[in-house]
Amino acid sequence: MARKFFVGGNWKMNGNKKEINDIVEFLKAGPLDPNVEVVVGCPSIYLTYTKSILPSNVFISAQNTYKVPKGAFTGEISPAMLVDNGIPWVILGHSERRNVFGENDELIAEKVIACIGEKLEEREANKTEEVVFRQTKAIADKIKSWDNVVLAYEPVWAIGTGKTASPQQAQEVHDKLRAWFTKNVSQTVSESLRIIYGGSVTADNAQELAKEKDIDGFLVGGASLKPDFVKIVNAKQ
Numbered sequence: 001m002a003r004k005f006f007v008g009g010n011w012k013m014n015g016n017k018k019e020i021n022d023i024v025e026f027l028k029a030g031p032l033d034p035n036v037e038v039v040v041g042c043p044s045i046y047l048t049y050t051k052s053i054l055p056s057n058v059f060i061s062a063q064n065t066y067k068v069p070k071g072a073f074t075g076e077i078s079p080a081m082l083v084d085n086g087i088p089w090v091i092l093g094h095s096e097r098r099n100v101f102g103e104n105d106e107l108i109a110e111k112v113i114a115c116i117g118e119k120l121e122e123r124e125a126n127k128t129e130e131v132v133f134r135q136t137k138a139i140a141d142k143i144k145s146w147d148n149v150v151l152a153y154e155p156v157w158a159i160g161t162g163k164t165a166s167p168q169q170a171q172e173v174h175d176k177l178r179a180w181f182t183k184n185v186s187q188t189v190s191e192s193l194r195i196i197y198g199g200s201v202t203a204d205n206a207q208e209l210a211k212e213k214d215i216d217g218f219l220v221g222g223a224s225l226k227p228d229f230v231k232i233v234n235a236k237q
């Protein structure tokens with residue numbers, strides 16, 4: 001089953017209108033490989049603005065949401081609010097949300113980029129599999145349909161550190177995740193689910209990573225703010 005390559009930009013808490021205009025300019029100039037699904041994760045206050053100026057071949061994503069439709073949760077936005085504003089995607093479970101804001105493994109939304117990944121001390125203690133399987137199970141327990149889910153494997157030690165996982169390291173985990181899906185969900189989901197890699201992806205390392213058979217795209221932080229993002233989108237060409 002062919003899986004469409006997926007590249008998400010995660011702007012994190014970066015950007016102002018001027019910088020967003022510049023990003024939109026290089027996205028428009030592209031050219032972006034038409035075989036790639038491109039999504040940018042934008043700070044919530046700029047979602048509507050960014051959506052209004054993005055070219056039609058780039059989709060928008062929120063970076064987080066709270067799990068109920070409405071209520072007394074000061075500072076939060078809900079999945080229903082995202083849908084009401086035409087924001088189709090949300091990144092959930094990013095390690096910065098888990099580790100800085102103490103979120104756990106819960107998840108509910110429409111189209112979701114769900115993030116998992118081990119910390120350095122967990123990798124060194126040979127716990128990578130245990131951690132990513134546990135995190136994936138917590139997501140799987142809540143998911144009814146996998147059609148609108150993209151799973152992002154992001155080793156925490158690789159995020160924003162300049163230390164990318166090697167193509168072999170990433171492929172090994174992606175392969176194990178696919179086997180986990182075959183065993184615990186279904187063969188169909190295992191074959192159709194896009195598992196993308198995140199953690200210090202750059203224009204220089206994206207091509208090698210994209211050659212691995214179970215790497216179906218990227219979630220890109222730092223480099224998604226720069227014109228290099230176009231090269232990452234086109235890494236498979």
Ligand code: PGA
Nearest residue numbers: 159160199200220221222
């Ligand atoms: P990075 O971030 O590309 O800057 O390492 C990736 C992410 O946090 O999604």
